[in-house]
Amino acid sequence: MSSRANLKIWVVISLFLLTIAGNAFSEPITSYPYAEGFESGFGEWINITGDDTDWTQRSGSTTSSATGPTSAYEGIYYLYIESSSPHYPNKIAILEGPAFDVTSLTNAELSFWYHMYGSTMGTLSVEISDDDGANWATEWALSGNQSNVWYEAVVDISSYTGIILVRFVGQTGSSYTSDMAIDEVEIIGTTTPPVIISGYVETSNNEAIESVTLTADNGGGSDVTDIDGYYEVTVPYAWSGTVTPSKGGWSFNPSNQAYSNVTTDLTDEDYIAAEVPVLISGYVQDDSYNGIEGVLLLADNNDISDTTDSNGYYELAAPYNWSGTVTPIKSCMLLIRLKASIQVLSQI
Ligand SMILES: [Ca+2]
Ligand SMILES: [Ca+2]
Secondary structure (H helix, E strand, C coil): CCHHHHHHHHHHHHHHHHHHCCHHHCCCECCCCEEECCCCCCCCCEECCCCCCCCEEEECCCCCCCCCCCCCCCCCEEEEECCCCCCCCCCEEEEEEEEEECCCEEEEEEEEEEEECCCCCCEEEEEEECCCCCCCEEEEEEECCCCCCEEEEEEECCCCCCEEEEEEEEECCCCCCCCEEEEEEEEEEEECCCEEEEEEEEECCCCECCCCEEEECCCCCEEECCCCCEEEEEECCCEEEEEEEECCCEEEECCCEEEEEECCCECCCCEEEEECCEEEEEECECCCCCECCCCEEEECCCCEEEECCCCCEEEEEECCCCCCCEEEEECCEEEEEECCEEEEEEEC
């Protein structure tokens, strides 16, 4: 097998492993309020492998009496850990959520409803990682029988500022009366308003350039300059990325601008625009394909001209979108086009 085929298989296997390794690699949630009631399955939550047992979606009562809820808190379905044999004692089931980017949230809170009914109830914990799952901090935990009632837990997660992972760690108790359940997981907070980057695009002679598109990458927006050359690009709070101006036939100085962690509006983010000419080039040759030097190539509508060099080569710098006619002229010489070449008929 070729090394290229080996590489391809390695890449496919690696991607597969990344996919099953957990939610650390999923696209982070950035839209809030976030809510998951597990009505159509697990949503973006997954059972971790390598622990002792799993969370299960269920409606109505669990299979054992005197433990577990009799109905969901929200809608019809909830998630729970079935603690019947062999799922006790002290069996762990970890439910991991998607990555949450809480950068734009202030006063962020994680809330959920829990049901921990059963005389041998174990422990339910909420753990959060801000380093892609390398380390987990316990932000909430409760042990023991809480009676046959759904309660809401509200966890202050305002100390987190970037991308976090959240997981529920359930550990069953000493016997089968340890069915613990959760429902309606929410992440809420005050969303920080987006930030505006604005400025002008002008020539070095302070002429406004209209219809320049400015595009912010990495989740930012775009805008087109108005008649005054003014633009406003909206980016998310704490955005990092690059804004790039573009318009056919124009170059810009700077060609783009990089930003890091933008948390306030930025003004006077200006660009100097310059026209980029379009090159029209070619050769003037005799019928033996020898270059003819000193032929003037004149473009009408503009004062654009060039004179062929010793190879018969010329270059005309026309404005972008130029229309017109190019005429070859050589004093004391009459040129006519014959097939693909130019033949010297006579020299006066
Ligand atoms: Ca539900
Ligand atoms: Ca599991």
